[in-house]
Amino acid sequence: MEEPTVLVVDDEEDFVQTLLKRLRRIGVDCDGAYNGIEALDKVSERDFDVVLLDMKLVKEDGNDVLREIKLLRPETEVVILTGHASASAGREGLEHGAFDYLIKPVEFETLHEKLREAGRSRFDTADGRAPEKCKPNS
Amino acid sequence: MVAGGSLDSINRPRSWTSDGVCLPFPWIGAKAKAKHKFFNMKMYAATIEKDVLEPRSRNAYYFRQKVLIILLMTMVSVIPLVGISYFSFQYFKNSWIDRTSVELASLADSRKETIELFLANQNNQLNGLIDQYPAEHLSDQNNLEALFQAVNKSGVITDLDVIDQTGAHLAYVGPFSSQLAGRNYSQADWFAQTMRQGEYTSDIFTGFRGVPHIVVAAANPERTMILRETINLDLFNSLLASAEVGDGGDAFIINRNGEPQTASRLDSTATPFSPQDVSADSGTKVFTTNDYIYSATSLKNGDWVLVLKESMDTLLSEYNSARNKAGALILLAILLIATVATVLTNSIINRIRVADEQRTALNERMREVEKMALVGRLAASVSHEINNPLQIIENQAGWISELLEDEKQGRISDFNEYEDAVEKIRSHVRRAKSITHGLLGFSRVEAAEHEKTDVNQLIAETISFLENKAADNRISITTDLQENLPSIRTDPAQLQQVFLNIVTNAIDAIGHDGSITVGTRTIPGGRMVAEFSDTGHGLPEDIRKKIYEPFFSTKKGENAGLGLSISRNIVQRLGGDIESSNNAQGGSIFQVFLPVEPGSI
Numbered sequence: 001m002e003e004p005t006v007l008v009v010d011d012e013e014d015f016v017q018t019l020l021k022r023l024r025r026i027g028v029d030c031d032g033a034y035n036g037i038e039a040l041d042k043v044s045e046r047d048f049d050v051v052l053l054d055m056k057l058v059k060e061d062g063n064d065v066l067r068e069i070k071l072l073r074p075e076t077e078v079v080i081l082t083g084h085a086s087a088s089a090g091r092e093g094l095e096h097g098a099f100d101y102l103i104k105p106v107e108f109e110t111l112h113e114k115l116r117e118a119g120r121s122r123f124d125t126a127d128g129r130a131p132e133k134c135k136p137n138s
Numbered sequence: 139m140v141a142g143g144s145l146d147s148i149n150r151p152r153s154w155t156s157d158g159v160c161l162p163f164p165w166i167g168a169k170a171k172a173k174h175k176f177f178n179m180k181m182y183a184a185t186i187e188k189d190v191l192e193p194r195s196r197n198a199y200y201f202r203q204k205v206l207i208i209l210l211m212t213m214v215s216v217i218p219l220v221g222i223s224y225f226s227f228q229y230f231k232n233s234w235i236d237r238t239s240v241e242l243a244s245l246a247d248s249r250k251e252t253i254e255l256f257l258a259n260q261n262n263q264l265n266g267l268i269d270q271y272p273a274e275h276l277s278d279q280n281n282l283e284a285l286f287q288a289v290n291k292s293g294v295i296t297d298l299d300v301i302d303q304t305g306a307h308l309a310y311v312g313p314f315s316s317q318l319a320g321r322n323y324s325q326a327d328w329f330a331q332t333m334r335q336g337e338y339t340s341d342i343f344t345g346f347r348g349v350p351h352i353v354v355a356a357a358n359p360e361r362t363m364i365l366r367e368t369i370n371l372d373l374f375n376s377l378l379a380s381a382e383v384g385d386g387g388d389a390f391i392i393n394r395n396g397e398p399q400t401a402s403r404l405d406s407t408a409t410p411f412s413p414q415d416v417s418a419d420s421g422t423k424v425f426t427t428n429d430y431i432y433s434a435t436s437l438k439n440g441d442w443v444l445v446l447k448e449s450m451d452t453l454l455s456e457y458n459s460a461r462n463k464a465g466a467l468i469l470l471a472i473l474l475i476a477t478v479a480t481v482l483t484n485s486i487i488n489r490i491r492v493a494d495e496q497r498t499a500l501n502e503r504m505r506e507v508e509k510m511a512l513v514g515r516l517a518a519s520v521s522h523e524i525n526n527p528l529q530i531i532e533n534q535a536g537w538i539s540e541l542l543e544d545e546k547q548g549r550i551s552d553f554n555e556y557e558d559a560v561e562k563i564r565s566h567v568r569r570a571k572s573i574t575h576g577l578l579g580f581s582r583v584e585a586a587e588h589e590k591t592d593v594n595q596l597i598a599e600t601i602s603f604l605e606n607k608a609a610d611n612r613i614s615i616t617t618d619l620q621e622n623l624p625s626i627r628t629d630p631a632q633l634q635q636v637f638l639n640i641v642t643n644a645i646d647a648i649g650h651d652g653s654i655t656v657g658t659r660t661i662p663g664g665r666m667v668a669e670f671s672d673t674g675h676g677l678p679e680d681i682r683k684k685i686y687e688p689f690f691s692t693k694k695g696e697n698a699g700l701g702l703s704i705s706r707n708i709v710q711r712l713g714g715d716i717e718s719s720n721n722a723q724g725g726s727i728f729q730v731f732l733p734v735e736p737g738s739i
């Protein structure tokens with residue numbers, strides 16, 4: 001099973017950088033964004049399979065960004081990361097179109113598995129099409 | 139654009155406020171944060187009151203309040219009461235005296251009239267005799283005696299005397315003829331006066347006769363003869379005696395010099411005034427002293443003063459008795475007022491005190507609740523913040539671990555140490571995670587997800603999770619689950635968390651070698667209970683209440699002590715409650731009560 005292409009959106013630089021390193025080490029094609037605007041820029045430029053979105057963004061409301069992403073790329077799956085250990089934040093995200101939610105702190109293995117799950121789901125719903133690789137302006 | 143992309147590490151100065159609003163400059167952010175917190179803190183502080191009174195001074199305070207109010211109530215009632223009574227009685231007394239004075243004066247007037255009439259009558263009688271009979275006729279002893287009989291029908295006259303201008307007796311009728319024989323009155327004062335003025339009424343004197351008497355004399359116009367009569371003093375006195383002056387009263391006549399003319403009932407003719415104060419022109423005067431009322435009027439053209447005297451005691455006897463009765467009643471009233479004031483005040487202040495104490499207790503509870511809420515909010519806030527760095531730590535540690543995998547074991551000395559260290563880091567991140575998630579669970583407010591749940595099954599599952607741990611410690615878990623236990627509408631995940639918590643606690647309480655019994659049954663009132671009984675060390679009385687407090691734990695070590703507080707929280711939000719007690723074997727019993735929906739199957 002191929003790895004999905006991933007965009008990691010989180011305002012914590014350390015987190016994003018190290019996560020990208022770890023993902024690349026196991027062969028995940030991925031990129032990072034530090035805020036909602038940057039994320040939307042990157043999503044519009046490239047069709048990622050999965051976006052990993054931290055809900056606690058400094059400048060924007062995570063749900064707003066989530067909605068925008070789904071509007072831009074309806075078929076991109078979004079996995080949201082939340083620090084709230086409560087089901088409500090997660091469920092709210094699900095209502096706004098997220099694929100699933102994870103509560104921080106989450107271990108890498110769990111995270112990776114969820115990303116793959118999201119990627120598979122996209123593949124499954126994409127009418128048999130193979131997952132696309134990085135293509136500019138798609 | 140290439141897979142992997144280049145990431146510029148963008149370093150921008152950021153500052154954070156608790157709302158997550160990012161501001162470009164740290165100091166502005168700090169100020170905004172401080173202001174935000176300030177307003178929040180103020181709101182909390184406003185609702186937290188400090189109860190001011192210490193228990194010891196509280197007694198004194200309420201006592202003082204009672205005393206003040208009782209005194210005030212009593213004073214306000216009593217002072218007007220006493221004041222009005224006093225003034226009323228004074229007024230009444232004074233008007234009583236005034237009225238009596240008027241009566242006494244009028245009595246004096248009437249007596250005066252009688253006396254003056256009498257004296258005038260006697261004078262007229264004498265003058266009549268002189269007018270009617272020539273001197274020679276009167277001077278005859280036998281004639282005089284016949285006349286005497288005639289004029290003395292009333293027995294008023296003691297004797298009758300005819301004296302010539304030389305002062306010698308011409309004729310005499312009366313009992314003192316022997317004493318008077320041969321006496322001559324030419325030197326007597328009365329003789330001169332009679333000769334001069336034609337008539338005369340004497341004061342009382344003891345003349346030749348040795349007996350107090352009063353004399354009325356008249357001379358004929360030629361001044362050749364004087365007709366003189368002595369008037370019976372007793373009769374005169376009886377005039378006065380009949381004056382109604384009450385017990386202790388008196389009526390008498392004194393002359394200008396204060397010499398008594400008549401007998402005094404009380405043997406005293408002293409007056410607080412001088413006889414000269416009362417003259418023919420001044421009319422009847424009234425004098426009052428502390429002991430008597432006097433009314434005085436002049437007689438005989440100012441020569442004499444008639445004095446009527448009434449005793450104040452007698453006069454005021456009725457008033458005094460009325461006043462004394464009133465006084466007793468007032469005292470009684472004061473007593474009653476004081477009693478009622480005391481009882482009422484006592485009751486009211488006691489009630490106020492109880493209310494105050496309840497309010498204090500309520501405030502205490504409020505404070506506790508608010509403290510808890512504050513703690514909850516703080517905990518949640520802290521947890522949120524901590525989850526992020528935890529994530530990063532976990533990430534970094536994981537990264538190190540992955541890098542180590544790539545390294546050949548031999549190339550790094552202490553390779554195992556690195557591996558162990560990283561694993562420990564990750565393990566403690568997990569531990570920190572459980573704490574923050576536990577705290578956040580504690581302050582969680584949202585609704586649980588409710589679905590139809592078979593509690594028996596849930597319990598069986600829970601036990602299966604812990605079977606191994608129990609078996610390792612030689613603890614047996616037995617169940618006594620009611621068949622046909624109705625399914626209830628609740629949150630199975632949270633409920634299971636509760637059951638897990640309780641059974642885990644039971645296992646810990648036992649330690650080794652014991653048993654746990656879990657039972658379920660429905661109870662009246664539309665509820666069911668899941669009972670967890672263990673053979674552990676039980677719950678001493680003093681900690682039984684505290685076990686639900688967050689951060690309370692009797693176990694040393696890693697346990698944050700949140701389990702039971704969260705469990706109870708959960709159960710209460712599910713509509714039930716947890717109760718704990720001790721069983722016969724000295725272990726503890728935890729009962730989880732849950733509502734059963736009517737009509738559940």
